[in-house]
Amino acid sequence: MARKQPKRRKHVPQRTCVVCRTTTDKRTLTRLVRTPDDGIHVDPTGKRPGRGAYLCDNPACWDKALHSDVLANALRTTLTDADRERIRAAHPRLAQG
Numbered sequence: 796m797a798r799k800q801p802k803r804r805k806h807v808p809q810r811t812c813v814v815c816r817t818t819t820d821k822r823t824l825t826r827l828v829r830t831p832d833d834g835i836h837v838d839p840t841g842k843r844p845g846r847g848a849y850l851c852d853n854p855a856c857w858d859k860a861l862h863s864d865v866l867a868n869a870l871r872t873t874l875t876d877a878d879r880e881r882i883r884a885a886h887p888r889l890a891q892g
């Protein structure tokens with residue numbers, strides 16, 4: 796006999812990857828933040844002030860973020876070379892190549 800067990804799940808904040816639009820829990824996404832005077836930074840704590848955008852861990856999304864306007868548009872800015880370097884360095888798979 797089937798007994799329904801109420802699942803007690805903690806609420807996990809959901810965020811959307813700006814490239815592939817996958818919505819998943821915040822911890823599997825990387826937050827990028829546009830700082831007022833220091834370009835775009837990766838924000839592992841998720842607490843830096845500034846306009847933020849999230850990327851999932853799919854390298855293809857990071858690649859597209861770096862080589863298209865998707866991320867720049869999401870952050871309402873343009874990516875500088877220094878921004879791209881920082882972002883690339885933050886993803887283990889991209890940092891290798």
Ligand SMILES: [Zn+2]
Pocket residue numbers: 812813814815816817850851852853856
């Ligand atoms: Zn994605």
